[in-house]
Amino acid sequence: MKDMDRRDFLKMSTGAATAFVLSVEGAGLFAQFADDVSPVNAAVIGAGRQGRVIMGELNKFPFVTVKAVCDTSEGRLRGAKRRAKGVATYPDFKQMLDTEKEIDAVFVCTPSHLHTDIAVACLAAGKHVYCEAPMATTIDDCRTIAAAAKKASTVFHVGLQYRSNPIYKLAREFMLAGSIRDTVCVRGQFHEKTSWRMPATDPAKDRALNWKLFPDVSIGLLGEEGTHQFDIMGWFLNKLPVSVSGSGSIRLHNDGREMPDTCHCNMIWPGGLNMNYTATLANSHFGRFEEFVGTMGAIRLVGDFGWLFKEADAPTQGWEVYAVRQNLHKDQGITLIADATKLAKQGKLKEGVGLPHPAMYYGLQDFLLSVTGGKPSACPAPLGLRASVIGIKAHEAAMSGKEIVFEKEWFEI
């Protein structure tokens, strides 16, 4: 589903303009900030891919000004100047904190194993902190961050962005309302054909940029990507997993790396519920998705799209007659549309397919709502700890080939 062509997608959809679908009030599709919202001065630590995306989305919040960017790479700092007007650049985040006293919020987008010191220092400096997920790469580091966040009076938000995604929130409501009835199994995948390697000719630069390939610091595909998706599963199921087993191998990128480019894991959830997950850098087929399969239907989620596939013997709700649908193979899915009721009344239901903003936007929006409006963090540190532990242990299971049973204490601060 990666980069689905929207023209083809819309051509495949049918359905009248008037319809309504379960919609979540406060789904955050068009959250309003107060007219007199206080300005937020921001700093971004880590100007790589994620930092760049975040800076782009922050442009959409007029009350936010990115004042400073930190990165150890001069090239990335030069690039950062193209992302935010008049931004000050620093090679060292401590120097930035000492110099830029007016910073209110910090976005931590460095390699995952470097989050801890930075997040803790920023919290100690009285800053609101948005920290990318996985929160850290060891359970101890996750606990260190969580303890610092608990002590701080500022907002701490982990970048588990799908918890803020209106489509995912809507889908979860469908699931909680029993639309798929009893869960039969859960599936997920992350497929993207790419080497995960950044250009680097000297060893120091190689280690700094290609940290994901170094087993001593990286938690691999299952940690870096799986963390987000396992968190979605735990959120929807409202449970913690029981055990995980897995494997990993190199299927394509035979370039001297040790880190597998393809991993599988099997996670058991309470009640014997089985989750199968594959992550590979060797193939892009169907990209990234999560799927909850139940006795009366299935829900598939693909970033900014979601569908409900109903079983033939599932009861039909009146509104379904007018639902927007799409065919996938031989199944027809009801397209999940955030704010559908409102859009249907305006006769714009089909225009509501997808989301008006990338998934990242909604996570930032929730963070900023907490920073400016005092709302509790939508993704506080305990959630970050929980999600990261699952990813860390899934990676460990795949690398060791041994089944790991989750210990309750791992999830405690």
Next chain:
Amino acid sequence: MGTRFEVAIPRSGPPRGGAQEKATLTREEANLLACAEAALDEITFYHRSFNLFRRDSFLSFVNASAADRPVRVDPELFALLETCREIFDRSGGAFDITVGPLMECWGFRDGDGAIPDADALGATRASIGFDHVILDKKNSTVSFDRAGVGLDLGGVAKGFALDQAAEILRDECIPAAIIHGGTSTVVAFGAPPESASWKVGIADPAREGALLAAAYLSESALSVSAQHGRCFEADGALKGHLIDPSSGAPAEGALLAAVIAKQAVLADAWSTALVAAGPGRFQELVAGNDAIDAAILFHGPKGAECLDKAGVDEELFESLTDEN
């Protein structure tokens, strides 16, 4: 993504024989692959940002919001919009990134076009023109002075993205590479082995399988804008997707324009402008234009074929037709 982008980097050393798929890459090869991926990732980044077919693209956000309030854009996008403004002025309005609503009106957004309803066309034309776009440099914002205005970077986006991708390769000290976006835009630097420059063929729109001309590129870019890609026939004439902003209708007279420039963004914009402006303004727009190294304009249809050449260095184009 409808367009296929490719990066080609000449590799040093003898070619590797045997089954390559399972062979271990050397460090150099792994790094070259990483460079090519980084270049393609850069193109993907801008494609996502400018793609009007994606509801969640940044440009879609600008179009949805800028009539209501100034929208902050990053310095890079602001500079691109300023470049578009300069070319709009220099081309006398032939290159205009506000023509998107007109393209939609003529049915070129989702298909190959059709004659629009006259009232709808008239209403749409009222929102066309870069003069409706307000660029505030101090605040790095863009706004529209009325509803209905929409920015469409289709005339420059590929070129702009290719320029950024080429910069990535140069930053990594790659000595030679060629990057192309489908059959319309190419950027190249250095040269392939045992050559002084990259040679790129331009398809002849009037003769299937034949080449109209060849372009020689080194530290330069080529863009080809042509009407025959998305078009329909009406009243015995070809109506293509490149719109003449002054008439509000598909541009007439020129089937294809190819421009060589130092930057792909300039080649891209000017090839669009030359088709939109038509044969009558070709010499005027190219002569003394510092942005264009060389340009050709192909007139059609059959019976009136002509290939004009102009620019600083016309030798950069080699005509491959019998008539020329």
